[in-house]
Structure formats: structure tokens, C-alpha cells
Amino acid sequence: MPLKLLPIFIAVVLLATGCAGVQPVLDVHAKPAVGAGYLAGQFSRMKTRGYAFVIRSVDGGKDFTMALGEDSSLPTEVRDQTVAIALPPGTYSVVQWITYATLTKEVLSRRPVTNTVLLKPFTVKAGYVTHLGSHDVSESMQRTTNEYVWQFAITPRFLTEASVKESFDRSYPNLASLPFGCVLCVGAVQR
Numbered sequence: 001m002p003l004k005l006l007p008i009f010i011a012v013v014l015l016a017t018g019c020a021g022v023q024p025v026l027d028v029h030a031k032p033a034v035g036a037g038y039l040a041g042q043f044s045r046m047k048t049r050g051y052a053f054v055i056r057s058v059d060g061g062k063d064f065t066m067a068l069g070e071d072s073s074l075p076t077e078v079r080d081q082t083v084a085i086a087l088p089p090g091t092y093s094v095v096q097w098i099t100y101a102t103l104t105k106e107v108l109s110r111r112p113v114t115n116t117v118l119l120k121p122f123t124v125k126a127g128y129v130t131h132l133g134s135h136d137v138s139e140s141m142q143r144t145t146n147e148y149v150w151q152f153a154i155t156p157r158f159l160t161e162a163s164v165k166e167s168f169d170r171s172y173p174n175l176a177s178l179p180f181g182c183v184l185c186v187g188a189v190q191r
Contacts, residue, residue, distance in 0.1 A: 022052055022071045022105065023064050023085040031174045033086065037124035038175065040084035042164055043068040045137035047077040050102040051154070053113070053132070058091040058121050065098070068137055068154070075102045080134070082164075082171040089126045094118040097154055115156065117184050129175060131168060133184030134159045161185040 026038070045051055051068040066085050069078035094115075099108045113119055124130045134157040161182040169176035 021065055022050070022067045022100075023087075025067060025070050025083045025085060026172065026175075028171060029174060030084075030172060032127060032178060035089070035126050036086045037089045037126050038084050038129045038178070039066060039087050039092070039124055039132065040082060040129055040168055040172075041066065041068065041132040042080055042082045042134040042159075042167055043078055043137065044080055044135075045069050045078045046139060047075040048139060049075055049108060050100045050105075051137050051152075052098050052100065053094045053118075054096045054098060054110075055087070055092050056095045057088075058093055060090070063095075064092075068097075068135065071102070073103050080167065082167045084129070084168070084172055084175070087124050089124055091121045091123050093121045094132065099152060109152070111152065115154075115184070117156075122183050125179075127178060129168065129178050129180045131161075131164050131180065131182040131185070133157075133182055134164055156184050158184075158186045160187060 039055065045068055050071060052065045053068065055064045055066055064085070064087060067083065069081045070076070070083060094113050096110055096112050098110050100106060101108060118132065122130060136155045136157060137152070138155065139152045164182055164185055165180050168180070
């Protein structure tokens, strides 16, 4: 196989195997980029696997995957960690969430988002931070009649916009001056 076709071959194999194409989390020292919009969230999760929201562009149907906490090769526990990704300006909706193997990025399960606030379309504007609020990810082993089954849940914590903005500013000081709005916060009104 010609060397220039290798990246295409790898991309096709990854898509065929159901791997999670998780958007890179912004570095904490990131500076505003011309034309970029930002999507952020605050997350707590256990260290057994990776979790991510699937964000769908309402305008073009393209999906982006946002890790619920920093995406690392080995699963780590996350407590109130704020992460952000850069997105093209547009209208989006959180349509599902996935669990994935952190080392191989293989998607382990897909679940629909049932939170009507996250399902409702929101806008990501250039030079603006749209925050999805604070969420706890939990899992437990439940016994059914014949077997044990993993149960997962993503539960919003209704914090104020001021509280998540303060956490965002501490995590991303170079983006702190950007206009900010929260999708799922107490008293939030997206501007």
C-alpha cells in the first residue's frame, strides 16, 4: 500500500470498528482562536471507562464527541473537572452519550440523551463559550434474574451559571474574558 494512503486506511479501519473519535480537549493554556466557538462542561466520573457526549450539528448533521472529563489512555477518576472543546460556530444538540475503552477508543455502549434541556438545540458562536453545565456520571452493577448488568447514569447538578463560570475561568484563564452562557444551569438564559 502506498504510504500516502495509510492515513485514509487507518481512518476507515477506525470507523469500521466503532471507535470513538473524541474531540481533543483544549489545553488549559489555550488562547482564543479566530472564528472558533467553544463548548465546555464540568464533570465528575469514576475511573472504569471513558464517557462522552455526542454533539450533533443541527445545521449539517455532523457529529462531534466531547469527553466527559479529560480523555486519557487509562481511565482516571474525575471530580468537578472542567473541559472545553473548540467547535465551528453553529447550532448543536446533545443527542446521545457513549461509553468507550480509553486505550483503544472502542465504543462499548451508546445511550440516548433523555434530558430535554440538552436535546434542545443551542448555539455555539465564534468567540463565545457555551457551557453544558455540571454532570455526575455514575455506574453500578445490577443483578437481574439471570445475570449482572452494568447500569450507567448521567445526572445534571443544577449549579448557578456564576459557579460554573468561575470553574471555567480557573481551568481556562486565557478564555475567561470571552462571553459566556450556560445551557443547563440554575437561572441560565442562553444569549
